[in-house]
Amino acid sequence: MATVSATNPYAGLTTTTATGTTPASGNSQEIAGNFQQFLLLLTTQLKNQSPLDPLDTNQFTQQLVQFASVEQQLKTNTSLSTLVAGAKASTASSAAGLVGSNVTVDGSSAVFTNGAASWSLNPAKAAASAILNIKDSTGTTIATQTKALAAGQQTFTWDGRTANGNLAAAGTYTLAVTARDAAGQSVPVATDVSGTVNSVDMTGETPVLVIGANRVPLSGLKSIGQ
Structure with missing residues (x-):
């Protein structure tokens, strides 16, 4: 006691x-x-x-x-x-009910998993120089690439390597693009993705929509079509 x-x-x-x-x-x-x-x-x-x-x-x-x-x-x-x-x-x-639906999502964010993250880019015209900054969840730029972009829809794939050569952790990353043409004029680059939801990945904290090669968080959903 x-x-x-x-x-x-x-x-x-x-x-x-x-x-x-x-x-x-x-x-x-x-x-x-x-x-x-x-x-x-x-x-x-x-x-x-x-x-x-x-x-x-x-x-x-x-x-x-x-x-x-x-x-x-x-x-x-x-x-x-x-x-x-x-x-x-x-x-x-709710996310499971989107399978088979035509949707438009904000493609500036993508999920890095299995060694890759992909974004859909659509420059208004050809860009002689485009700076692509990949940012983590805190908004910090962890990787930067510079390349030319052709006009029209195209896919940019990141291998997960950061500026110091390390492999980034799995998660959601944001792409910010600044592009200019040969004359130095700014070129708008749309990142919205439209397509059919093939499946929904629910293994993480939030559901992820799989649209072709793109993996976009459910929070990026902008519209749902027929």
């Missing part, structure tokens, strides 16, 4: 978890994850307070308020987890 000092009601107190016995001052996440530990601490303090210096009424009221707040927070976390799980299931179901 735990022994408790009159001057320090928590001294010597231990709590039992699924992994064994740990000090009451142990990992805060373990305490927050088990609501019963808060009740144990409160009742132990009440039973072992000093007769010469009993717990102040205001302090006791404050502890009760904190106790109730912890209970509400734990219940809120559980509710939020349920809502998130439900939202993910709803999104996956």
Whole structure:
């Protein structure tokens, strides 16, 4: 049985978890994850307070308020987890319904997986020089290529090599293109992709639409046709 000092009601107190016995001052996440530990601490303090210096009424009221707040927070976390799980299931179901549909998506973002990421480019006219910047999820440019672009629809494929020669991690990357013609005039380059959704990849955090050679996050969906 735990022994408790009159001057320090928590001294010597231990709590039992699924992994064994740990000090009451142990990992805060373990305490927050088990609501019963808060009740144990409160009742132990009440039973072992000093007769010469009993717990102040205001302090006791404050502890009760904190106790109730912890209970509400734990219940809120559980509710939020349920809502998130439900939202993910709803999104996956909606994405699956797009298979076979003709869609237009924002092609500036593509998923790098299996050693490649592909973008569909459509310059308004031939560009003598185009700077292609690949950016990660934070907006940081990790790779840059310079090349000429012919007019019309074409595919640009990135092998995942960053500026320092390392292989990028799997994930979603964004392409920004700045192109100019032989006279130095700016050339608009569209990256929108239109086509039929062949399949939907749900192995990642968010569904990915597979449209031919392009893999575009569901968040890039712009329109759905017949």
